[in-house]
Amino acid sequence: MRVIIFSWEFPPRVVGHLAEYINALSTQLVKNNVETHVVTYHDFLTGTVEEASGVKTVRVANPVRTHIGVLTWILTLNQEVERAAANIYYQADKQVDLIDVYDWHFIPAAVTLKNALDIPFVYSVESLEDHRSPTANMPYNMSIKSIEWAGFYEAKKVSVKSEWMRDEIFRLYNVPKEKVTIVSPNTSSWIKGVLKLYNSVAGGLDSK
Amino acid sequence: MKNELSVMMFSWEFPPRVIGGISPHVFFLSKSLAKNGVKVHVVTCDFPGSPAHEVIDGVEVYRIDSYKNPAPDFPTWVYLMNLNMQKEAAAIVNKLGEKIDVFHAHDWLVATAGIGLKHVFRKPLLVTMHSTEIGRRDGLHTSTEKMIHETEAWLTYEAWKVICCSGYMVSHVRWAFGLPEDKLVMVPNGVNTHVYDGIEKEDLRSFRNKFALPEEKIVLYVGRLVYEKGIHVLINAVPKVLEKVNAKFIIVGSGYMKEQLSNIVRSMKLESKVLFMGFVEDETLLRLQKCADVSVVPSLFEPFGIVALEAMAAKSPVVVSDTGGLSEIVDHDSTGLKVYPNNPDSLAWGITKILLDENYRNYIRENAYRKVQEKYDWERIAEQTKRIYEAVLGEYSKSFWA
Numbered sequence: 125m126r127v128i129i130f131s132w133e134f135p136p137r138v139v140g141h142l143a144e145y146i147n148a149l150s151t152q153l154v155k156n157n158v159e160t161h162v163v164t165y166h167d168f169l170t171g172t173v174e175e176a177s178g179v180k181t182v183r184v185a186n187p188v189r190t191h192i193g194v195l196t197w198i199l200t201l202n203q204e205v206e207r208a209a210a211n212i213y214y215q216a217d218k219q220v221d222l223i224d225v226y227d228w229h230f231i232p233a234a235v236t237l238k239n240a241l242d243i244p245f246v247y248s249v250e251s252l253e254d255h256r257s258p259t260a261n262m263p264y265n266m267s268i269k270s271i272e273w274a275g276f277y278e279a280k281k282v283s284v285k286s287e288w289m290r291d292e293i294f295r296l297y298n299v300p301k302e303k304v305t306i307v308s309p310n311t312s313s314w315i316k317g318v319l320k321l322y323n324s325v326a327g328g329l330d331s332k
Numbered sequence: 333m334k335n336e337l338s339v340m341m342f343s344w345e346f347p348p349r350v351i352g353g354i355s356p357h358v359f360f361l362s363k364s365l366a367k368n369g370v371k372v373h374v375v376t377c378d379f380p381g382s383p384a385h386e387v388i389d390g391v392e393v394y395r396i397d398s399y400k401n402p403a404p405d406f407p408t409w410v411y412l413m414n415l416n417m418q419k420e421a422a423a424i425v426n427k428l429g430e431k432i433d434v435f436h437a438h439d440w441l442v443a444t445a446g447i448g449l450k451h452v453f454r455k456p457l458l459v460t461m462h463s464t465e466i467g468r469r470d471g472l473h474t475s476t477e478k479m480i481h482e483t484e485a486w487l488t489y490e491a492w493k494v495i496c497c498s499g500y501m502v503s504h505v506r507w508a509f510g511l512p513e514d515k516l517v518m519v520p521n522g523v524n525t526h527v528y529d530g531i532e533k534e535d536l537r538s539f540r541n542k543f544a545l546p547e548e549k550i551v552l553y554v555g556r557l558v559y560e561k562g563i564h565v566l567i568n569a570v571p572k573v574l575e576k577v578n579a580k581f582i583i584v585g586s587g588y589m590k591e592q593l594s595n596i597v598r599s600m601k602l603e604s605k606v607l608f609m610g611f612v613e614d615e616t617l618l619r620l621q622k623c624a625d626v627s628v629v630p631s632l633f634e635p636f637g638i639v640a641l642e643a644m645a646a647k648s649p650v651v652v653s654d655t656g657g658l659s660e661i662v663d664h665d666s667t668g669l670k671v672y673p674n675n676p677d678s679l680a681w682g683i684t685k686i687l688l689d690e691n692y693r694n695y696i697r698e699n700a701y702r703k704v705q706e707k708y709d710w711e712r713i714a715e716q717t718k719r720i721y722e723a724v725l726g727e728y729s730k731s732f733w734a
Binding site: 193199236237270 | 401402404405407411414415420423444447448476486
């Protein structure tokens, strides 16, 4: 199986808990014979490297240096994420089983790649705009929520770490619970759960 | 057998959505390309009452939901619109079985959609730069302006070829983004001469009488009433022209200088000689252009100068300032007169020269019309554009992407 993970943080760029989680996840996936690529952002450590763990990492920077907000920065950075993912796809003879995208940042790239190349994606939810900025409903926040919505709508499966989050996604976005898988990182069956989820998504858009 | 060449164009405006010059440009270019055997798919923004998909003279037009995501400001809206444009275009190309040979983007407003799809489908991207942020703003003063400029730079970097509509714009774009010379190619903007066919045989005397006395020559200005268009230069030239010729100055268009300009006219007591029309309907404009004894384009900054071309297509003699794209459209003393920019004496000289000599007027008229047909005809421009597509595909076929 060949998987591409999209995350806006990955060591050495650590913003919150996500970087370390993606590091642990990708390492475990390689140990379980999954060819794992991580596409992430770094301002200057750009390019492709194979980590000691066997994970293949592509770090991209934004060609547009001046921005007026997080949104313009993210929306332009997504083209570079697409470019990196497309390079992996073509070098792998067009065989990529799925993309696992963490939070809203790279949802636009995942949506394009799905529609263009039929690569299904899992939307893995770490946090939601509604929790990060409670009661905020300025156009800026609504815009991020609309990107989260597009992620839920276009994803083949949604992955969360707790029942609470599954309920929140249902409450806020009306995502049917059958579409959401709970994979708790604190249990011994964690990586088995991830692999089971990946297997249910891999194999094209029409598989069960 | 080689299948027909197929191009997907991105434009943020397409009729009936008309905001500026890109909309008519893409409209005529795509139709003429289709006539020339190119399969054209235009992906553009939606417009109330227009279908999401239709075929216009062989051109497939797709209108995408461009207000799907709430946006805090205009540039963010542009990038969010591109997100949806890219997604819907990706699905269209996928459905067509990847039968698109070339992507063609018009201006930074569709930059990210074009760049992303280029890499996802590994097809060449072309861009037409109609204008630049640094030219429009005369420098880069804010973060927004810098961001747009850097997006334009990125788009020209990703493009296989950059098309500009005048030699002036070629050198401007080359300077603005530090591009290699062989990446740029000049294809002029076109003008549709057929819009005047319908009124060719019409008797326009009674129409003309609504605007000018029979003994008055008509001097026509069409454009926004803003500083860079040099309308104030024309107003200052009015008394100088009237010393020699009896004329009526008809000013079509609006802008922030209107109040100021009409005050000047009033203080010169020339209200009876200068007519401010504001915006006019297309059919009135076409007839005014046909009636005009001279059309004046006194711009201080002009990337292309489509107004001069339209006047020439209407067989109205033109006087233009010798700047930007206008310098290339008009050959002095042959297809029009070129005068010093920002110089009312020079402008008055040009207008007077044309108005005082009917034979000269007809000579200019005919030369200009011939040039428009030879150089600025959409069919010819479509042929040139098709040749660029073919040249790019030839290079592409030898690349490792092919």
